[in-house]
Amino acid sequence: MATTLTSPSQAQGPETADTQPKPKNRNPMAAHPALWLFPIPALVLYIAFFVIPTIQGVFYAVTDWDGFSPTAQFVGLDNFTTILTSDELFRNALSNNIKFMLVVVIFQTIFSLALGVYLTKNSRSSVALRSLYFFPTILSSVSVAFIWKFVYDPNFGLINTVLGAVGLDRFQSAFLGNDNQAIYWVAITQVWFHVGQMMIIYVAGLQQIPQELYESAEIDGASRWQQFRYVTLPMVAPATAIVMAYTTVQSFKAFDLILGLGGNPPKGSLDILSTRIYAGFANSQFGYAAAESLIFMALIAAITWLQRRAVKASNPDV
Template structure:
């Protein structure tokens, strides 16, 4: 035990940072969620679980934000995973052309989210935007929309931007997973007469399950915590149509000065993310065992 005693000191800096920057703020938020603190006054009242009761039972904006968050997350997880896997399958070989396309698809990831937001605000502009002008030139005026002004499609318009910006990032994870699969397994499948779909279903996908687990968890967290992209593009509008939980939390704290209420939403936010991530890991692990 003595020879490991010195190694313990290497854990101390990381442990201190974890305590200071995660445990302490989490406990503080939990305590503040039981008060009506406005973020400015030194005085506040203890309200117990009233913030949680009102938020879950009576606050229509919170309910809409949660619904928007679910729509946004499902859209991003489904399409970002599908596109990234498709591109990974097409670009898995290390040829010069494939490496060029990988870099091209990865490029939006390194652009700041606010810059991406302004690019797509211009693209979505109903009058001079590239998208509507292209539809007009193709004679498809019926498909023209106010992409960020229509309450029915605004959340999906922003979700598409997230998919566009981060598909290349997730593609890299899938490519790493594909390249780790032994080539001999594909040779055996070809000798046995397996079709491409059978090879993918019986060989590629089961061995790609660890990468898929990482992608699903990361994409869910990424989309549930989306903030700067939505804030820059719509600020939650129109009429709360694009307001998700992170935007709701920000508005309650820094615009309405309800820090106690915002802390309660932060606690619920954390519990929702933890529950979804746990269920994802359980489902994906179960699927991996059945293969």
């Protein structure tokens, strides 16, 4: 009688699969340990070029270091006290910078929103016009300064030449030569320079608005202005917050544009905080300029925070 031999695995039948150890399922959300190495280069650069210089700036701000001596004398808060109470040059630069910022933030936000609204559709003409308005942004600040220096030239500049040709000589101006108006003309240049860049942010925000909202508003009898006020403005509030914050920082960093239009050093009517701080370092007043830099940084942070609060108050969802 033949005997059939069976292996132990065959004898156990289908239950064998249940007795075998199962591989552990990895959590799909768990990051591989090696991925933690990727942020290290950026972190090193951040520490080396921001954290350490900031700490050094705080240290130098309470000294009278001239930038060359191996030692520096500790002066405490004297630099800050002088800046905030008796430094007329810093006060003048602060006043100019606030005027410059207000003009740039208000008009750049308005014009970029208007361009974004009219160029939202991805038609050929809209794309072409977006490219045209964005073009100045890719130019260097020095190039823009030289272009507008020609435009503002009181003798043979473009504006005065055109005004004279059409018989409007009474509207001709010295532009940058007029101390009461100079900072505003530079602000207009800054708006022209970056309005296309902010327009792109608004276009991206406007294209995310569901069309059903406009259709519902139109069915309810809302006019174009009412649709813009009650649909468009609230929906682009996040984009507005970005534009205002970025424009504020830009207006305080218009260093090269000011030097290109006003010379080095610029005259008092064109002096802003960044050029005032630069003058301090150039005159070997490193400790004093470091104190001005800290006040400068705190001022930008405070203004940006206030803008954020204002936008959030008008639209709690931001």
